[in-house]
Each structure stands twice: as C-alpha cells, then as structure tokens.
Amino acid sequence: MKGLVTLISSLLLAACASTGDAGARSLAGHYYLQGAMEMGSELLLNDDGSFEAVVAYGALDAYAQGTWRQAGDLLVLHREPSNARLVRSDMGLGGLFDELWLRVGSDCLIAEALNGCYAKAPARKPFD
Numbered sequence: 001m002k003g004l005v006t007l008i009s010s011l012l013l014a015a016c017a018s019t020g021d022a023g024a025r026s027l028a029g030h031y032y033l034q035g036a037m038e039m040g041s042e043l044l045l046n047d048d049g050s051f052e053a054v055v056a057y058g059a060l061d062a063y064a065q066g067t068w069r070q071a072g073d074l075l076v077l078h079r080e081p082s083n084a085r086l087v088r089s090d091m092g093l094g095g096l097f098d099e100l101w102l103r104v105g106s107d108c109l110i111a112e113a114l115n116g117c118y119a120k121a122p123a124r125k126p127f128d
Contacts, residue, residue, distance in 0.1 A: 027070060029120050031109060036116030043077075043109075043118050051077055053097050064097040075102040075109055 033041035033055075041055040045068055052065045066079040079098040102109040108117035 027075065027104070027109075029123075031118035031120050033111065033114065033116045034108070034119050036111070036114045039114065039116070041114070041116075041118075045075075051097075053077070055096060062096075066097065070104070073104045075104055076100070077102070 028045045028047045031043040031045070033039065033043070039055065039057045041053065044052045046052075049067050049069065050065065051068045052063070054061065054063050064079045066077060068075060068077050070076075077097050077100040079095070079100075081098075096114070100111070100113065102111050102118065104110075105117065108119045110117050
C-alpha cells in the first residue's frame with residue numbers, strides 16, 4: 001500500500017511539474033514592446049528560465065540579462081547585476097528589468113511600469 005501511495009504521489013508531482021514547464025515553454029519567445037511612448041524594447045525569454053533584454057529611450061540604450069519565472073498570471077524578471085552590460089551610458093536604464101513584473105495577458109505581457117505591452121513575435125520559419 002505504501003508503494004502505491006508513493007507511486008501516485010510521484011505521478012502527481014510529475015504532472016504538476018510538466019504543466020509548469022509547458023506554461024514556461026509557451027511564454028518563452030521573442031517580444032517587442034508596444035505602446036510605450038518614446039521607448040523601444042525587446043525581450044527574449046528562453047526555455048531555461050533566462051532572459052535577455054534591450055531598451056532604448058532617447059539617446060540612452062541598455063542591455064540586461066537574468067532570470068525569469070512565472071507566478072500565476074505574473075511573469076517576474078530578475079536582472080543579474082554582474083551580467084548587466086551597457087550599450088552606452090544607460091543612467092540606470094537597465095535597472096528597469098530588475099524585479100520587473102509583467103502581467104500575462106491574452107495577447108501580450110503587460111508592462112504597467114512602462115505603460116506598454118510586450119507582444120510576442122511570430123515564430124520564424126526556417127529558410128526553404
């Protein structure tokens with residue numbers, strides 16, 4: 001009986017883990033910021049939970065990378081300060097991605113802090 005309970009528990013844990021992975025895989029991809037005035041940004045969410053991002057605001061450009069995780073309908077970006085690189089002087093602009101919370105919407109990742117939305121780019125097809 002104890003073996004059966006262990007087996008069922010293991011199957012349930014595996015099912016929960018695979019559901020979480022599927023959610024993460026569906027969010028992974030290349031996103032473009034839309035709706036934010038005078039600001040451009042791209043966000044790349046990788047399947048392994050890492051991200052890369054660039055942001056341009058006027059003459060300031062910044063690059064950041066770090067990790068991301070999903071918590072319900074929120075996506076949380078955590079910039080790794082040791083990996084933060086400046087494209088030009090960013091005056092702290094890369095810090096936008098440190099603990100940035102994005103709400104998972106039906107058609108984009110809503111960035112309330114930026115008054116915009118990261119729309120997912122269509123998947124690229126390989127060259128024929």
